[in-house]
Amino acid sequence: MVNIVKMNGESPRRRRRRRLRSIVVLPTLLTLGNLLCGFAAIHFSMRETFSAGAGVDASVQTTLNSALIERILPSFLAIGAILVFVGMLLDMLDGLAARLTGQASPFGAELDSLADIVTFGAAPATLALALILREWDGELVPTPLSHHAVGRAIWVCAAMYCVCAAIRLARYNVEHDRPDSSPGDFRGLPSPGAAAVVVSLVTLHEHVGAGFGSVILAALPFVLLSLGFLMTGRIRYVRVAQVLLIRRRPFGHLIVLLVVFGVCLLYQAQTLAVLCGLYALSGPVLSVARRWGWVRPGVLAAESEVDESDDTDSAVSA
Numbered sequence: 001m002v003n004i005v006k007m008n009g010e011s012p013r014r015r016r017r018r019r020l021r022s023i024v025v026l027p028t029l030l031t032l033g034n035l036l037c038g039f040a041a042i043h044f045s046m047r048e049t050f051s052a053g054a055g056v057d058a059s060v061q062t063t064l065n066s067a068l069i070e071r072i073l074p075s076f077l078a079i080g081a082i083l084v085f086v087g088m089l090l091d092m093l094d095g096l097a098a099r100l101t102g103q104a105s106p107f108g109a110e111l112d113s114l115a116d117i118v119t120f121g122a123a124p125a126t127l128a129l130a131l132i133l134r135e136w137d138g139e140l141v142p143t144p145l146s147h148h149a150v151g152r153a154i155w156v157c158a159a160m161y162c163v164c165a166a167i168r169l170a171r172y173n174v175e176h177d178r179p180d181s182s183p184g185d186f187r188g189l190p191s192p193g194a195a196a197v198v199v200s201l202v203t204l205h206e207h208v209g210a211g212f213g214s215v216i217l218a219a220l221p222f223v224l225l226s227l228g229f230l231m232t233g234r235i236r237y238v239r240v241a242q243v244l245l246i247r248r249r250p251f252g253h254l255i256v257l258l259v260v261f262g263v264c265l266l267y268q269a270q271t272l273a274v275l276c277g278l279y280a281l282s283g284p285v286l287s288v289a290r291r292w293g294w295v296r297p298g299v300l301a302a303e304s305e306v307d308e309s310d311d312t313d314s315a316v317s318a
Contacts, residue, residue: 024103030094031112037087038119044080045123045130072268077134078206080127081199087119088192113169120191121165124198125158128220131202135217157221161198164228165191171232186237189230189283193237197227197280200273207269227280235283 073079094112098104132142132154142154168191175187201223205216264271 024098024101024105024108026101027094027098027103027108028111030090030097031108031115034087034090034094034112034119035115037083037090038115038123041080041083041087041119041123042126044076044083045126048076048080049130049133075206077127077131077202080123080130081203081206084119084123084127084195084199087115087123088196091116091119091192109173113173116169116191117166120195121162121169124195125162125224127202128161128198128224129155129158131205132217132220135213154221157225161194161224161228164231165194168194168231185239187234188232189227189235189237189280191231193276193279194227194231196276197223197273200269200276204269204273230280230283235287237279237283238286240279 073082091112094108095104098108129142136142142151142158144152144155144159146152146155168188171188198220201216201220205213208216260271260275
């Protein structure tokens with residue numbers, strides 16, 4: 001028995017430890033960058049609520065000490081929102097780097113999901129709560145210990161969003177490699193798509209006046225709850241990158257993309273909120289259209305073959 005255990009001069013336990021020490025550096029660093037973006041977004045949410053508690057006017061506080069940059073990022077909440085988008089970019093790049101180098105691994109997939117829970121689950125919910133807390137004083141402050149039922153209900157909506165994001169990511173890890181899973185679409189709203197809706201609304205609030213800003217504040221709890229249900233639902237969502245960028249398209253398709261990009265440069269916050277909202281609504285709308293026969297099943301799905309490792313290391317599709 002001793003000879004079997006010490007075969008080749010190394011025990012099975014030592015060999016297991018050795019395998020765990022071997023990781024892929026570049027995709028792991030990108031994933032950790034995604035995690036740090038989520039953590040930094042939560043930090044800036046805390047910084048905004050600290051200023052609100054100290055009675056500092058959000059319109060006069062300095063953030064990055066640059067008039068040009070503060071025109072784009074006028075508050076700490078706006079900085080946190082842009083960090084969530086940076087996390088989305090890193091989330092795409094880590095899976096791409098793993099596939100290009102042929103180094104996708106279960107370790108990377110699990111680490112990616114853990115990072116996504118922070119960046120696309122906890123961070124957007126915290127940003128939304130920080131915005132509502134800054135704008136609404138008194139008993140309506142959203143906390144689980146609020147004396148007002150509305151304050152408690154708002155906090156529950158944000159908590160449900162975070163919980164649903166975790167369930168969405170866990171379900172994706174279990175289901176994405178099943179034989180009956182479709183590589184051309186998602187089942188349920190991807191967590192980065194849900195996070196994009198929340199942070200785009202936070203960004204839009206920081207760029208619009210008080211009139212429309214109050215509408216965003218009133219709608220934000222319902223948006224959080226609805227996004228949570230969409231993430232845990234089974235409604236199909238198309239893969240935007242495959243539909244818009246990878247498949248062969250007419251030349252006019254490129255012109256439309258360039259026009260949309262130009263509009264984004266002119267009206268960043270408004271266009272971003274509209275595009276993110278349209279993607280969140282596309283799932284239910286296309287589901288109804290397919291049910292009534294207005295859209296053929298699979299007409300928007302990617303026609304090209306997708307490698308099984310395409311989703312192994314990237315939870316951008318989760």
